[in-house]
Amino acid sequence: MNAHATIDRRKQPSTTTEVMIFGGGACAQKIAANLADHGIEAWLAASEEAPPAAGHHDGIHWLTGTELSTCRGFAGNFELKLKRGNALFRQLVSAIVVAEDDQRTPNYKPYGLPPHSRVMTITSLEAMMHPQASVKDRFDGGARIAFLCGWQNDSHPAIAKRMLDGCRRLQRRSQVATYFLTGNLKVAATGAETMVQAAKRSGTIFLKFTDQFPTIHTLADSRFEIDCLDELTRMPFRFKADWIVVDESIGPGRHLAALVQGLGIERDGIGFAQGDNVRRLSNATNRRGIFVAGGSRGILSDDEQLADADQATLRVLAFLQNRESRALPKVEIQRGRCARCLTCHRLCPHHAIEIGSRISVVTAACQSCGICMAGCPARAIRMEGLQIDADLSRRMQRPAAPADPFEKMPRVVVFGCARSAGQAHALTRLSGNALPGGVQIVEAPCGGTISGSHLLAAFEAGADGVMLCTCHTDNCQSEIGNRVARRRAESARDLLTAAGVERDRLTITSVAANMGSEFHFLIKAFVDQIRAIKDT
Amino acid sequence: MAPDQPVRLENLNPACCTAWLHEQDLCLTCAMCASACPVAGVDDFDPRKMVRMVSLGMVDQVVRSRWPWICTMCGKCEQVCPMGVGIADITRRIRSLRDDNRVPGILHKGLAAALETGNNLSLPKEDFIFILEDVAEEIAEEPGFEGFGVPIDKTGARLLTTIHNKLVNTHTEDLKPWWKIFHAAGEDWTVASDNWEGTSWGYFTGDDEAMKIMAGRIVENMRRLEVDTLLWPE
Numbered sequence: 001m002n003a004h005a006t007i008d009r010r011k012q013p014s015t016t017t018e019v020m021i022f023g024g025g026a027c028a029q030k031i032a033a034n035l036a037d038h039g040i041e042a043w044l045a046a047s048e049e050a051p052p053a054a055g056h057h058d059g060i061h062w063l064t065g066t067e068l069s070t071c072r073g074f075a076g077n078f079e080l081k082l083k084r085g086n087a088l089f090r091q092l093v094s095a096i097v098v099a100e101d102d103q104r105t106p107n108y109k110p111y112g113l114p115p116h117s118r119v120m121t122i123t124s125l126e127a128m129m130h131p132q133a134s135v136k137d138r139f140d141g142g143a144r145i146a147f148l149c150g151w152q153n154d155s156h157p158a159i160a161k162r163m164l165d166g167c168r169r170l171q172r173r174s175q176v177a178t179y180f181l182t183g184n185l186k187v188a189a190t191g192a193e194t195m196v197q198a199a200k201r202s203g204t205i206f207l208k209f210t211d212q213f214p215t216i217h218t219l220a221d222s223r224f225e226i227d228c229l230d231e232l233t234r235m236p237f238r239f240k241a242d243w244i245v246v247d248e249s250i251g252p253g254r255h256l257a258a259l260v261q262g263l264g265i266e267r268d269g270i271g272f273a274q275g276d277n278v279r280r281l282s283n284a285t286n287r288r289g290i291f292v293a294g295g296s297r298g299i300l301s302d303d304e305q306l307a308d309a310d311q312a313t314l315r316v317l318a319f320l321q322n323r324e325s326r327a328l329p330k331v332e333i334q335r336g337r338c339a340r341c342l343t344c345h346r347l348c349p350h351h352a353i354e355i356g357s358r359i360s361v362v363t364a365a366c367q368s369c370g371i372c373m374a375g376c377p378a379r380a381i382r383m384e385g386l387q388i389d390a391d392l393s394r395r396m397q398r399p400a401a402p403a404d405p406f407e408k409m410p411r412v413v414v415f416g417c418a419r420s421a422g423q424a425h426a427l428t429r430l431s432g433n434a435l436p437g438g439v440q441i442v443e444a445p446c447g448g449t450i451s452g453s454h455l456l457a458a459f460e461a462g463a464d465g466v467m468l469c470t471c472h473t474d475n476c477q478s479e480i481g482n483r484v485a486r487r488r489a490e491s492a493r494d495l496l497t498a499a500g501v502e503r504d505r506l507t508i509t510s511v512a513a514n515m516g517s518e519f520h521f522l523i524k525a526f527v528d529q530i531r532a533i534k535d536t
Numbered sequence: 537m538a539p540d541q542p543v544r545l546e547n548l549n550p551a552c553c554t555a556w557l558h559e560q561d562l563c564l565t566c567a568m569c570a571s572a573c574p575v576a577g578v579d580d581f582d583p584r585k586m587v588r589m590v591s592l593g594m595v596d597q598v599v600r601s602r603w604p605w606i607c608t609m610c611g612k613c614e615q616v617c618p619m620g621v622g623i624a625d626i627t628r629r630i631r632s633l634r635d636d637n638r639v640p641g642i643l644h645k646g647l648a649a650a651l652e653t654g655n656n657l658s659l660p661k662e663d664f665i666f667i668l669e670d671v672a673e674e675i676a677e678e679p680g681f682e683g684f685g686v687p688i689d690k691t692g693a694r695l696l697t698t699i700h701n702k703l704v705n706t707h708t709e710d711l712k713p714w715w716k717i718f719h720a721a722g723e724d725w726t727v728a729s730d731n732w733e734g735t736s737w738g739y740f741t742g743d744d745e746a747m748k749i750m751a752g753r754i755v756e757n758m759r760r761l762e763v764d765t766l767l768w769p770e
Contacts, residue, residue: 144546179545200561203551205592208565227542232565232588239545 019316020080020093022068022259024048025101026302027294030309031316032060038317043091045082047100047255067255068262071096074352074365075289076323094323095289095316096263098273099309100253102295107246110152111216118222119244122162129169139243142175146226146241150183151213157189158301159247164195164204166245171202178204179239181214181228189301207237216244250299263290264351266479272298279419279477283312286349286479288365289323291315328368329384331361337380344372344381349479369478370449374488388444388454395440396461409438410464410530414523415454417447419477420513421469427516435520436527447471448481455492455506465530467523468508475512482510502533543594550593556629558622560591569613569623581606583613583623590626595633604630605640609740632742639741647737647746654753655733656701665729667704671711675719684719689761690726696758697727697767698734725767728757734770 019035021028024046032042036059049065069081069088080091106121113119120128128137139145149155149163160182167178180199185208187193200206207214207228214228224241252271260267265285266275273292274280283291293312294305333344338359345353352365353372361372361381373381392413416422422443428435435441440463444450447470458466468489470482489508497503507526511519553560569583570576576583581603589598598604604627613623636644646656653659665688672686687693695718703711718725731753738746758766 177546197562200591201554203554205545205548205550230588233585236542237545238542 018043018091018093019095019097019320020045020078020091021097021099022046022255023097023099023101023253023294023296024062024064025099025295027101027305027309028097028099029057029060030306031097031099031293031313033057034310034313035316036060038313040317040320043093068259071263074354074362075287075319076364078289095291095319097283097291097293097312097316098256098259098263098265098285098296099293099312100256100259100296102250102299103253104248104250106248107148107152111148111244111246113216113244113246116218116222116244118224118242119246121246121248122159122166123248125166125245126162129166139170139176140173143170143242144177144179144240145170145243145245146179146181146224146239147245147247148181149247150185151181151209152183153249154184154186155182155247156250156299157186157192158250158299158304160185160187161189161192161195161301163245163247164192164199167199167204168195168202171199171204179226179241180204180206181226182206182208183213184208184210250295253295256296263287265290265292268298270298272296274298275479276474277477277479278475279471283308283315287351288367289319291319323364328366329386330363331366331368331370331373331381331383333359333361333376334380334382337378339378339380341377343375343377347371347375347480347484349481367478369446369481370444371446371478371481371484374449374451374454375484383445383449386445386449388442388449389457391442392454392458393461395442396458396463408531409436410527410534411438411462412436412440412465412467412523412527412530413458413461413463414439414441414467414469415447415450415458416441416443416469416511417449417471417481418443418445420471420475420511420515421519423513424469424511424515424519427514428520431516433517433520435523439523439527446476446478446481447485448476448478450485450488452488452492452495455489456495459496459501459505464534465505465507465526467526468506469519469522470508470510472510472512505530505533545592548593550591552593552595553590556590556626558590558626558629559620560587560622560626562619563587563591563621564619566618568616568618569621572612572616573607574610574612575606575608578606579603583607586626586630587621587623590630595630598630599633604634628739628742630742631740632744634741636741636743643737643741647741647743650733650735650737651746651749654731656735656737657705659701659704661729664704664732667708668711668727671708672715675712675715681716681719684715686715687726689729692762693726694724694763695726695765695767696754696761696763697725698754698770699727699732700734700770726761726763728761731757734768736770 018041020043021032022045024044028044032044035042036057042059043061043063045063045066047067066082066084069083071078071080073079076094078093078096080093081088082091104123108115127133147163147167149160167180170176170178187196207230209231212229214226217225219225224244226241227238229236256273257271260273265273265287267273268275273296283293285292291312294300294308300308335358340359345355350365350367352362354360354362368383370383373383425441450468455466468485470485476482486508489506493503493506496506509522565584567584573583575581579602586598586603607627609624609627611624617623649658650656668686672684675681676684736747736750738750
């Protein structure tokens, strides 16, 4: 898309084009300013009363001291209830961006240091060295400064780079000596290795520790004496430091957990608002129309956060321009069949089921995974163009090849997610690996599209074995599709046992899109397993 | 090498070696050099330690140690170093920083003798010529080499060859294969009676000045004898 295209609001009279951005920091502000430049009204909801130094921009509306209360509605048409003090107010928006700043916690404890007049964080050092700093630092004339980085946990390049840059800049001053006392130093970030070399060349002394860390004594004059063992030479070193700079840990912002919960989006093990799911490309979440950017996504350096603001802007613009057009097949709930049990509502990972006078699928939010369809007890949900039952029976009715060379081969149905198993199958074919005769592949939009009935129907149609292939754990496009599929397969296995059929005739496994040869291997192994069962 | 008392970092000057251009500051401590080094472990030597100490500015300690003389400067470490640290070059640089009279005996004395007399052994010219002619006579006694002679100081020859001092000391037999090949190939060759020494121990002691003198003498021999091709088998 053209990043500079302006949204013509007159063409969309039925919807608002406001975008709500949660956060008040540099990343959030940049997204708001970008959107305003494209003629889109952008609202900034910051929990702080006084947001961090704001560059004035005409198109941005500030809502300070504001927090999310509830979020209803769907992509293109969200209804937010916001709380300011005791007042609640409503705001309709088309899209939402979560761009809260991360939280940086000074690491005093890991170094056994209490906050102290001669101990500072990298952030306060940077503020002190800023050209416009109100208080000038006192680092000239023989100052020795020890930087403590990543002793307890490995350092993160986003922090380590700033520490290294601090060393390099201080070394430029006459008579200043810097010591970089580090644990495992991670340099897998743009420019991080260059930064290490620059600091070394500027004269910073590097001391790296893996198990025996230095001891720091506070002297009577409030300075420090540091004892350490150099792991390479096995020599004991000692030096006096006038100042200590400690690193920081980066974690999710204070309000992020509440935001994530209120908006119904995923979060990862640490608490950032985007799981490690490979399907969440750049700024996407499990909900259409809700995006996540900058320090809300994970540990990003300041530069990366600003770059991410631009990327998120492009995502939002693309969404606003394309929200009406839809390439995905439509999912509908058939009136008359629906018993209003709300199973679909509970299952839908995309929050696309609307409860009204009738239960309906909101097309703007739906991502056509079919998890609801497979879960509906009344079979009231249909996806345009998707006919797994028909596909299955067509495949099973195929006449055996003349003078069947695969006479002894069992008939096996492999149900697979099109995103992973479908791709792996294509790879298998490309690399010339023929699947064993008798194997039929039935693709579905998601592992969660396959119901227990589908699995059992395959046996009824004559399959000797059935395999269900999903994406790997935590890598489902629809968040829960693979987990739901596993649950359904286990229930189906119980039913097989109850019916006196070997439960190992049904298996569930996971593959990734690039696992062509593994897919081939898994199927061959399963066919062998079915043959063994048939032989006994 | 580890001292009893902690080393005070304030007293070290890491900047002292930054002009060396051996890239010691790039060391990642990956230990590829240590695994490649044929003498790692001897007297606790490890190329990484030497590089580390140079990087910290602990040059005096390394100069005083035996490490630079345990290293054979074979250069295997440099071949495997992913960061291109000039480890053997560092060894040579460190060796050059030791007082001449504290350089291990044979190297120091040999080099001093070479500078003074033209060869590491201080072998007089008459003795040198006698040995060469004696070897030539022995060759001439072999069938097919009748009339063989050694062309000393032959002006206008095509090829000048230098002599390693051990070939006129303990390994005179090793002269014969070379000379026989020259004879069989019909080579027009010669040996200089002065400054014939092919080895240059300034290379091992890091003495660039001495190397220059030794090389200059060979060039001078080529000029004097009007030879334009040099065989310098060292």
